[in-house]
Amino acid sequence: MQNLLTEGDVNFSNARKDWYKLLDTETASLLKEDADVFLHQALSTPCMEVLDSASGIYITAVSGKKYMDFHGNSVHQVGYGNQYVLDSVKNQMDKLAFSPRRYTNEISIEFAKKLTSLLPQNLNRILFTPGGTSSIGMALKLVRVITGKNKVVSIQDSFHGASLDAIGVGGEYQFKKYMGKLYPENVLIPQPVTYNNPNLEKGGIDFADALEQVLIENDDIGAFIAETIRNTDVQIPSIAYWKKVRDICTRYHVLLILDEIPIAFGRTGKMFAFEHYGIEPDILCLGKGLGAGIIPIAAMITKDAYNIASDISLGHYTHEKSPLGAAAGLAMLEYMEAHNLLAETVIKEAFLKIELNKLKEQHNVIGDIRGIGLLWGIELVKDHITKEKACDAAEKILYYCLNNGLSFKVSQGNVLQLCPPLTISLIELSEAIKVLSTAFNNL
Numbered sequence: 001m002q003n004l005l006t007e008g009d010v011n012f013s014n015a016r017k018d019w020y021k022l023l024d025t026e027t028a029s030l031l032k033e034d035a036d037v038f039l040h041q042a043l044s045t046p047c048m049e050v051l052d053s054a055s056g057i058y059i060t061a062v063s064g065k066k067y068m069d070f071h072g073n074s075v076h077q078v079g080y081g082n083q084y085v086l087d088s089v090k091n092q093m094d095k096l097a098f099s100p101r102r103y104t105n106e107i108s109i110e111f112a113k114k115l116t117s118l119l120p121q122n123l124n125r126i127l128f129t130p131g132g133t134s135s136i137g138m139a140l141k142l143v144r145v146i147t148g149k150n151k152v153v154s155i156q157d158s159f160h161g162a163s164l165d166a167i168g169v170g171g172e173y174q175f176k177k178y179m180g181k182l183y184p185e186n187v188l189i190p191q192p193v194t195y196n197n198p199n200l201e202k203g204g205i206d207f208a209d210a211l212e213q214v215l216i217e218n219d220d221i222g223a224f225i226a227e228t229i230r231n232t233d234v235q236i237p238s239i240a241y242w243k244k245v246r247d248i249c250t251r252y253h254v255l256l257i258l259d260e261i262p263i264a265f266g267r268t269g270k271m272f273a274f275e276h277y278g279i280e281p282d283i284l285c286l287g288k289g290l291g292a293g294i295i296p297i298a299a300m301i302t303k304d305a306y307n308i309a310s311d312i313s314l315g316h317y318t319h320e321k322s323p324l325g326a327a328a329g330l331a332m333l334e335y336m337e338a339h340n341l342l343a344e345t346v347i348k349e350a351f352l353k354i355e356l357n358k359l360k361e362q363h364n365v366i367g368d369i370r371g372i373g374l375l376w377g378i379e380l381v382k383d384h385i386t387k388e389k390a391c392d393a394a395e396k397i398l399y400y401c402l403n404n405g406l407s408f409k410v411s412q413g414n415v416l417q418l419c420p421p422l423t424i425s426l427i428e429l430s431e432a433i434k435v436l437s438t439a440f441n442n443l
């Protein structure tokens with residue numbers, strides 16, 4: 001099904017039309033100005049609200065309305081307006097805000113060293129770039145240099161960024177529509193679906209077998225790219241799956257690119273999601289929360305052995321060694337360590353798991369609850385056997401919650417994705433659960 005006409009896919013659903021009717025005149029007028037000047041596109045313009053400020057877990061609209069932000073485009077691990085990060089960026093801004101190419105700067109060196117020190121010893125070569133999509137682009141170029149092969153295997157319905165190269169390896173139809181010829185013969189295999197599979201240890205091996213089958217049939221594949229844990233609809237493959245995939249990639253000399261752009265920096269309760277699986281990628285892509293939601297910065301990290309492309313430009317980006325991005329990223333990592341955010345996240349995960357499973361017991365429309373760290377999905381179904389999607393219910397719950405001060409994303413039309421800042425308190429988490437629970441009671 002390509003267009004579900006729900007919030008996750010387009011922005012002109014009936015529920016959105018009803019939402020517009022409730023807006024105050026100032027907001028409505030600003031939204032009109034926005035829609036008149038920006039190019040319209042799915043998932044973006046026209047917009048639904050006009051923001052004025054943000055702090056902690058809250059975003060505040062010009063109308064004064066506050067929302068707990070359980071969406072945040074996955075940039076807000078350390079919360080909005082984090083003072084420690086802001087101070088660091090402001091100091092850097094006074095000193096050196098931009099570093100032209102051919103020059104480096106101390107803060108970028110320090111940041112690169114700090115970030116790679118948190119990774120397995122092997123992953124010690126890094127390139128920064130302003131956005132996640134371009135880190136994927138650099139990874140795809142590096143694969144061609146290392147392997148001499150153009151083809152890549154990726155996962156159906158996956159997303160790795162919006163540029164032409166990234167949509168070529170991504171699986172989402174919405175990004176490919178009208179786009180014509182894309183990445184040369186990219187091969188898509190199914191996502192290891194984890195519906196009702198609470199076992200992180202086992203399961204989904206057949207999905208790894210699908211990768212091996214593709215590699216047996218094609219000897220021109222350079223890499224397999226996937227999110228370690230899929231962010232959008234929260235799919236958490238098993239350890240057995242990832243160990244087998246790692247083994248297959250090694251045996252077939254295919255590079256493993258892990259895209260952890262939305263899920264690194266504690267989102268899953270570990271600094272990097274692959275740490276749950278005891279595997280290491282050949283290339284790792286990071287972004288989003290790397291700049292603490294303040295400065296856009298992303299990274300591609302690989303092994304010293306792959307430092308072999310010095311005669312070409314892998315990422316010729318103007319803001320490559322951004323002192324401001326480095327200041328934000330370094331402060332974000334320091335803040336996480338100083339506030340024990342990884343351990344805190346594991347405590348909050350346990351709380352959320354109990355509360356969401358209580359909700360599941362009470363509401364038959366909930367087909368599955370799955371999550372890790374502070375990334376949770378509530379999958380709504382019309383039928384537990386066929387798993388037919390309950391898109392209307394998802395939309396109703398979303399708009400009830402938005403009207404009552406809780407913002408989140410709906411993925412695949414029927415998965416409520418909950419992704420709060422890791423700095424959220426248990427009291428704030430309980431407040432959000434209350435809003436959700438009332439939304440289900442009002443269905």
Ligand SMILES: Cc1ncc(COP(=O)(O)O)c(C=O)c1O
Nearest residue numbers: 131132133159160161261262287
């Ligand atoms: C898994 C994944 N990869 C790549 C990207 C692209 O990152 P950016 O929007 O910073 O280009 C995203 C963004 O949503 C993402 O979720």
